Amino acid sequence: xxxxxxxxxxxxxxxxxxxxxxxxxxxxxxxxxxxxxxxxxxxxxxxxxxxxxxxxxxxxxxxxxxxxxxxxxxxxxxxxxxxxxxxxxxxxxxxxxxxxxxxxxxxxxxxxxxxxxxxxxxxxxxxxxxxxxxxxxxxxxxxxxxxxxxxxxxxxxxxxxxxxxxxxxxxxxxxxxxxxxxxxxxxxxxxxxxxxxxxxxxxxxxxxxxxxxxxxxxxxxxxxxxxxxxxxxxxxxxxxxxxxxxxxxxxxxxxxxxxxxxxxxxxxxxxxxxxxxxxxxxxxxxxxxxxxxxxxxxxxxxxxxxxxxxxxxxxxxxxxxxxxxxxxxxxxxxxxxxxxxxxxxxxxxxxxxxxxxxxxxxxxxxxxxxxxxxxxxxxxxxxxxxxxxxxxxxxxxxxxxxxxxxxxxxxxxxxxxxxxxxxxxxxxxxxxxxxxxxxxxxxxxxxxxxxxxxxxxxxxxxxxxxxxxxxxxxxxxxxxxxxxxxxxxxxxxxxxxxxxxxxxxxxxxxxxxxxxxxxxxxxxxxxxxxxxxxxxxxxxxxxxxxxxxxxxxxxxxxxxxxxxxxxxxxxxxxxxxxxxxxxxxxxxxxxxxxxxxxxxxxxxxxxxxxxxxxxxxxxxxxxxxxxxxxxxxxxxxxxxxxxxxxxxxxxxxxxxxxxxxxxxxxxxxxxxxxxxxxxxxxxxxxxxxxxxxxxxxxxxxxxxxxxxxxxxxxxxxxxxxxxxxxxxxxxxxxxxxxxxxxxxxxxxxxxxxxxxxxxxxxxxxxxxxxxxxxxxxxxxxxxxxxxxxxxxxxxxxxxxxxxxxxxxxx
Amino acid sequence: xxxxxxxxxxxxxxxxxxxxxxxxxxxxxxxxxxxxxxxxxxxxxxxxxxxxxxxxxxxxxxxxxxxxxxxxxxxxxxxxxxxxxxxxxxxxxxxxxxxxxxxxxxxxxx
Ligand code: SRM
Ligand SMILES: Cc1cc2nc3c(=O)[nH]c(=O)nc-3n(C[C@H](O)[C@H](O)[C@H](O)COP(=O)(O)OP(=O)(O)OC[C@H]3O[C@@H](n4cnc5c(N)ncnc54)[C@H](O)[C@@H]3O)c2cc1C
Ligand code: SF4
Ligand code: FES
Numbered sequence: 001x002x003x004x005x006x007x008x009x010x011x012x013x014x015x016x017x018x019x020x021x022x023x024x025x026x027x028x029x030x031x032x033x034x035x036x037x038x039x040x041x042x043x044x045x046x047x048x049x050x051x052x053x054x055x056x057x058x059x060x061x062x063x064x065x066x067x068x069x070x071x072x073x074x075x076x077x078x079x080x081x082x083x084x085x086x087x088x089x090x091x092x093x094x095x096x097x098x099x100x101x102x103x104x105x106x107x108x109x110x111x112x113x114x115x116x117x118x119x120x121x122x123x124x125x126x127x128x129x130x131x132x133x134x135x136x137x138x139x140x141x142x143x144x145x146x147x148x149x150x151x152x153x154x155x156x157x158x159x160x161x162x163x164x165x166x167x168x169x170x171x172x173x174x175x176x177x178x179x180x181x182x183x184x185x186x187x188x189x190x191x192x193x194x195x196x197x198x199x200x201x202x203x204x205x206x207x208x209x210x211x212x213x214x215x216x217x218x219x220x221x222x223x224x225x226x227x228x229x230x231x232x233x234x235x236x237x238x239x240x241x242x243x244x245x246x247x248x249x250x251x252x253x254x255x256x257x258x259x260x261x262x263x264x265x266x267x268x269x270x271x272x273x274x275x276x277x278x279x280x281x282x283x284x285x286x287x288x289x290x291x292x293x294x295x296x297x298x299x300x301x302x303x304x305x306x307x308x309x310x311x312x313x314x315x316x317x318x319x320x321x322x323x324x325x326x327x328x329x330x331x332x333x334x335x336x337x338x339x340x341x342x343x344x345x346x347x348x349x350x351x352x353x354x355x356x357x358x359x360x361x362x363x364x365x366x367x368x369x370x371x372x373x374x375x376x377x378x379x380x381x382x383x384x385x386x387x388x389x390x391x392x393x394x395x396x397x398x399x400x401x402x403x404x405x406x407x408x409x410x411x412x413x414x415x416x417x418x419x420x421x422x423x424x425x426x427x428x429x430x431x432x433x434x435x436x437x438x439x440x441x442x443x444x445x446x447x448x449x450x451x452x453x454x455x456x457x458x459x460x461x462x463x464x465x466x467x468x469x470x471x472x473x474x475x476x477x478x479x480x481x482x483x484x485x486x487x488x489x490x491x492x493x494x495x496x497x498x499x500x501x502x503x504x505x506x507x508x509x510x511x512x513x514x515x516x517x518x519x520x521x522x523x524x525x526x527x528x529x530x531x532x533x534x535x536x537x538x539x540x541x542x543x544x545x546x547x548x549x550x551x552x553x554x555x556x557x558x559x560x561x562x563x564x565x566x567x568x569x570x571x572x573x574x575x576x577x578x579x580x581x582x583x584x585x586x587x588x589x590x591x592x593x594x595x596x597x598x599x600x601x602x603x604x605x606x607x608x609x610x611x612x613x614x615x616x617x618x619x620x621x622x623x624x625x626x627x628x629x630x631x632x633x634x635x636x637x638x639x640x641x642x643x644x645x646x647x648x649x650x651x652x653x654x655x656x657x658x659x660x661x662x663x664x665x666x667x668x669x670x671x672x673x674x675x676x677x678x679x680x681x682x683x684x685x686x687x688x689x690x691x692x693x694x695x696x697x698x699x700x701x702x703x704x705x706x707x708x709x710x711x712x713x714x715x716x717x718x719x720x721x722x723x724x725x726x727x728x729x730x731x732x733x734x735x736x737x738x739x740x741x742x743x744x745x746x747x748x749x750x751x752x753x754x755x756x757x758x759x760x761x762x763x764x765x766x767x768x769x770x771x772x773x774x775x776x777x778x779x780x781x782x783x784x785x786x787x788x789x790x791x792x793x794x795x796x797x798x799x800x801x802x803x804x805x806x807x808x809x810x
Numbered sequence: 811x812x813x814x815x816x817x818x819x820x821x822x823x824x825x826x827x828x829x830x831x832x833x834x835x836x837x838x839x840x841x842x843x844x845x846x847x848x849x850x851x852x853x854x855x856x857x858x859x860x861x862x863x864x865x866x867x868x869x870x871x872x873x874x875x876x877x878x879x880x881x882x883x884x885x886x887x888x889x890x891x892x893x894x895x896x897x898x899x900x901x902x903x904x905x906x907x908x909x910x911x912x913x914x915x916x917x918x919x920x
Pocket of ligand 4: 866883886
């Protein structure tokens with residue numbers, strides 16, 4: 001039997017997705033030929049925003065590689081455009097003079113970006129944002145030019161603008177209305193979005209109408225209706241799309257805004273179908289991918305004659321802005337109307353806004369800003385018309401115990417990942433077939449959550465739902481890195497048990513999959529060995545991250561920064577003078593007071609470091625180390641009218657006692673002399689607060705990425721007791737925390753109660769900890785800067801460059 | 811084009827004594843306008859690549875060296891020191907230079 005001939009015009013997301021469905025249903029039914037204008041295999045167009053923002057690369061967004069076409073015997077012609085279809089003789093004709101006959105034909109030609117017909121719009125440097133070439137133009141332009149103007153404050157415009165900012169350009173976004181993304185957001189969310197993007201460095205020209213684009217050959221300026229002019233080296237028009245009906249129109253196939261199709265994606269011509277952005281269904285033309293998946297499924301069934309049921313019924317749309325640091329989601333009818341009511345949550349502190357519109361006990365729309373994890377869930381509730389009478393209004397926007405049952409109740413065909421059209425059934429199947437146990441594995445296997453990432457939460461729930469307890473176990477175990485299946489705790493236990501003494505030995509004996517580990521496990525093992533064997537382990541410089549190997553902080557341009565100790569933040573004229581002299585002598589580009597109460601010399605050349613240290617003749621402040629950093633102090637009783645204790649004295653004593661100690665992550669401390677807390681003891685790894693006749697010890701504070709206020713551990717009378725408690729606490733942390741786990745995360749994991757129990761109710765154990773700490777402190781090497789000054793070999797090994805000397809060819 | 815010109819007048823340069831290269835710690839070598847990262851791997855092999863990460867120009871000589879790879883000190887890209895290729899999930903390539911060792915003297919050809 002001869003196969004039917006199927007021709008696809010348009011090698012884009014919709015068309016190829018439909019082919020995927022077709023070869024799944026009936027791999028041998030068709031001889032398939034594909035024409036695509038773009039010189040690439042099918043790629044994920046929506047990821048162009050991520051490519052532009054530098055989060056991924058063009059190579060990574062290919063959806064179907066050339067091999068895929070070969071595997072399925074699909075004849076692909078890239079860089080070739082179909083110009084005409086002859087409905088009578090059933091043939092297509094291309095711009096390369098080729099003609100190919102068909103039995104069935106699919107038109108999936110997508111859209112043209114809409115270019116405003118402004119004077120000057122044809123100048124060099126005026127582009128759209130639609131394909132790989134546009135993306136490459138923007139990247140190239142950013143290398144030689146500095147100012148971009150994006151026309152259009154919608155999804156695409158903002159994503160382009162963010163990308164251009166990331167590429168180092170200055171960006172004006174021009175919008176004709178007074179609020180952004182008006183089709184996807186309500187005014188409140190839009191206002192919050194604009195404020196956030198302004199913070200990220202975007203400049204908005206709202207209510208501006210463009211009049212002309214000025215310049216000689218290349219764009220130089222943009223002129224507005226009100227006479228205002230702004231500089232522009234690049235203009236990106238992102239004002240909308242119009243369905244590409246060129247070939248249909250030229251061939252006498254019925255079109256309106258798009259190519260008119262029925263519920264089975266049939267056009268007016270026999271055996272000619274259409275889907276994607278070029279198709280118009282019930283007077284709707286879509287500009288997003290979710291409808292394409294549904295259309296592709298219907299069309300595949302139709303064309304393979306396996307029963308397409310009731311056909312395609314239209315789609316409810318949701319959108320998500322793909323700009324890093326901004327979470328925006330919207331779906332359905334989210335604008336207020338007389339016959340719907342809304343639930344709103346607005347938290348100006350956290351920058352969160354959520355609104356759900358409800359009609360007749362059913363959710364009909366939603367807008368989420370700042371926190372969008374419920375997005376997919378809400379969309380499913382909208383699509384399913386879930387009756388929410390039972391759920392309780394406020395719970396809709398809160399993670400409730402019902403979450404789990406939510407994925408359980410979803411039908412297998414329901415879409416979890418809208419961007420890539422991956423259904424629940426596909427994911428569950430993949431989890432079971434391939435023993436997947438993490439969201440990342442599901443992503444790599446099915447593409448779910450690969451694009452915008454909103455559905456990660458749901459994928460996680462599905463994993464949990466599918467694997468049950470296994471997932472908990474699989475999840476619990478955090479291996480040191482990809483080189484081993486052992487957890488941090490297991491590695492430490494093995495080191496102790498087997499008496500291992502070198503990083504290579506650890507990797508060898510414990511069956512590492514790489515011969516010499518990686519940048520994650522090497523420093524970790526080096527730390528563990530030093531912690532377990534404080535007296536005889538010889539630290540491995542080559543297993544240290546650059547900062548700790550060089551004892552200085554590497555900068556973005558390869559220079560280093562130098563922060564000498566200034567115990568307790570106290571300095572004196574001699575030290576200040578030395579710092580000033582060194583800064584002058586070595587042309588230090590920036591002197592800065594740090595957040596840790598000391599002075600930073602930034603931008604020192606690597607080769608100069610040993611001499612800088614020598615001239616400074618001050619100890620290293622370890623501002624680069626996984627070790628004790630600073631002990632911040634307040635003025636205290638000697639000068640301050642509220643001071644109850646000598647905070648400076650205690651701070652200096654603490655810093656001198658514990659300096660140079662290696663810890664799993666950095667440790668910062670603070671001592672304040674009264675509860676006004678001027679040394680910010682409440683956000684330190686260890687924070688001390690003086691009160692009348694006693695010291696309070698707080699632990700687990702953090703002022704960094706995950707802000708956490710410290711918990712009161714205990715109250716003691718004397719400074720000796722403070723030093724002892726810190727010794728016990730830090731030793732317990734050193735022995736139990738995972739490498740790179742700050743005290744705040746460690747404390748959250750093991751619980752304050754457990755730590756209190758260990759340190760306050762078990763005197764013998766506490767003493768043992770203190771003893772082991774004393775051993776560790778006694779075994780510390782001397783100041784590293786001094787060592788470098790004294791050790792010529794180390795100095796040349798690490799800091800001296802070599803020059804090449806030409807040898808005469810022999 | 812640039813590459814062609816280089817091939818025409820290749821230079822072989824003496825850059826270091828083997829003893830000057832600590833195992834698994836990179837060394838920067840300056841040759842005219844070239845900055846080269848020289849590595850002596852624990853296998854004993856010596857490799858030379860451009861001292862510039864394709865990501866944001868990180869000085870590769872300062873990275874952690876594991877087996878046949880160096881991890882860039884700035885953002886941890888993993889680069890094969892023999893082929894110069896950036897490992898997945900990142901992409902890119904740095905220039906490599908032929909190295910030979912004769913009587914414990916290391917030579918680079920550029
Ligand atoms: C110099 C300094 C900024 C300043 O000019 O004030 C600084 C500079 C850096 N900080 Fe910091 N931090 C500095 C105070 C802080 C503070 C404030 C403080 O210590 O009082 C914090 C928040 C408090 C905290 O840690 O709890 C802080 C939280 C961080 C974090 C987030 C840590 C976290 O657990 O969330 C990092 C990233 C990391 O360590 O992984 C970081 C990392 C860095 C690094 C080392 C980035 C790196 O890895 O290269 C920066 C080096 C810059 C450079 O080019 O040299 N820096 N950093 C401050 C040095 C203090 C000092 O004298 O030692
Ligand atoms: C930067 C960007 C970000 C986006 N982000 C999102 C998002 O986050 N979420 C979302 O849902 N959607 C997003 N979209 C929209 C989404 O990419 C489109 O809806 C989708 O690609 C449409 O698929 P399609 O197959 O209809 O069209 P296309 O993917 O454009 O494919 C059509 C193909 O047909 C080719 N072609 C046209 N005419 C001919 C011819 N005569 N002969 C041969 N070939 C022809 C074209 O060159 C093109 O390659 C984004 C779009 C862009 C540009
Ligand atoms: S906050 Fe710290 S890590 Fe971030 S840029 Fe400033 S100095 Fe660098
Ligand atoms: S510069 Fe090398 S990883 Fe960023």
